[in-house]
Amino acid sequence: MRPRVERAAINGNSAAAGIEGSTADAGQAGRVVRLVHSSDLHLGMDEARHGLGVLESVLRTAEDARADLVVLVGDVFDHNRVALDFLDAATGLLEAAGRPTVILPGNHDSLVPTSVYRRGRFAEVEHVHVIGLTAEERVSFPELDLEVWGRAHFDLWDMTPLRDPPARTQRWLVAAAHGHWVTGPHDLHRAYLIHDEQIRATRADYLALGHWDRWTPAGDGSVVAYYSGSPVHAKSVNLVELGAAEGIRVERVPVLEGRA
Numbered sequence: 060m061r062p063r064v065e066r067a068a069i070n071g072n073s074a075a076a077g078i079e080g081s082t083a084d085a086g087q088a089g090r091v092v093r094l095v096h097s098s099d100l101h102l103g104m105d106e107a108r109h110g111l112g113v114l115e116s117v118l119r120t121a122e123d124a125r126a127d128l129v130v131l132v133g134d135v136f137d138h139n140r141v142a143l144d145f146l147d148a149a150t151g152l153l154e155a156a157g158r159p160t161v162i163l164p165g166n167h168d169s170l171v172p173t174s175v176y177r178r179g180r181f182a183e184v185e186h187v188h189v190i191g192l193t194a195e196e197r198v199s200f201p202e203l204d205l206e207v208w209g210r211a212h213f214d215l216w217d218m219t220p221l222r223d224p225p226a227r228t229q230r231w232l233v234a235a236a237h238g239h240w241v242t243g244p245h246d247l248h249r250a251y252l253i254h255d256e257q258i259r260a261t262r263a264d265y266l267a268l269g270h271w272d273r274w275t276p277a278g279d280g281s282v283v284a285y286y287s288g289s290p291v292h293a294k295s296v297n298l299v300e301l302g303a304a305e306g307i308r309v310e311r312v313p314v315l316e317g318r319a
C-alpha cells in the first residue's frame with residue numbers, strides 16, 4: 060500500500076525577495092536542484108529491532124530520486140548515548156551513499172559535549188555537513204548555487220530555531236529548523252517555537268522542518284514550508300525541486316525499503 064502523494068507547486072521567493080546581482084533573474088536558465096528532506100529518524104531508539112534500516116531507506120529513496128542533496132532536520136538519532144559501533148555503521152552508510160548530506164542537530168541529538176556527532180566520525184566524511192559542528196550555521200553548495208541555513212540545538216535548553224536569518228548569498232536559500240510550529244495560543248507553553256512571522260522573515264525558497272512525526276505543510280504560505288514527518292511514521296520523505304517550471308515543487312514520496 061503506497062501512501063498518497065502530495066504535491067504542491069508554489070512560486071519561489073527568490074525573485075520576490077529582490078536579491079541583488081545577476082542571479083536574480085536566472086529564473087529559466089538554471090538547472091533544477093533536487094533535494095530530499097527528512098527528519099526524526101530516531102536511530103538507536105531500539106537498535107536491535109530497527110537498526111539502521113530507516114537511514115538506509117531514506118538514502119535509497121534519495122538515490123532513486125536522483126537527489127543532489129539530502130537534508131536531515133534533527134533527531135536523526137534518538138539520544139546521544141548511542142553506541143560508537145552503531146555510529147560508525149551510520150557514518151559508513153552516509154559515506155557509501157556518496158551524496159551531499161546536511162544534518163541539523165535537534166533536541167534528541169543535540170551538540171552537547173558527548174553528542175553523537177562529536178563522538179562519531181561524521182566530520183571526517185567530506186560530503187557530510189553537520190550544522191554547528193562542521194559549519195557554524197550555513198552550508199554553501201556553489202555548484203548548486205544553493206545554501207542551507209539553520210541553527211543547531213546545542214543542549215536541551217529552549218532555543219529559537221529561526222532567530223536572525225541571514226541574507227542569501229546563493230541563488231537558492233533553504234532554511235532548516237527543528238522545532239514546534241505555533242498554530243495558536245495553546246502552543247505557547249512548548250519549547251523551540253517557530254512563529255509564522257519568523258518563517259516569513261527567512262525569505263527562504265524552502266523551509267525544511269523537523270520535530271514532528273507527521274507530514275504537514277506549515278506557515279502562512281509566505282514561504283514554502285513543510286514538516287517531512289518521520290520516515291517511520293509518515294513512511295515518506297519530501298522531494299523538493301527548486302527551479303522547476305512551476306517554481307518550488309514539493310512532492311511527498313514513499314520511502315523505499317532498505318536492503319537489509
Ligand SMILES: [Mn+2]
Nearest residue numbers: 134165166270
Ligand atoms: Mn525533536
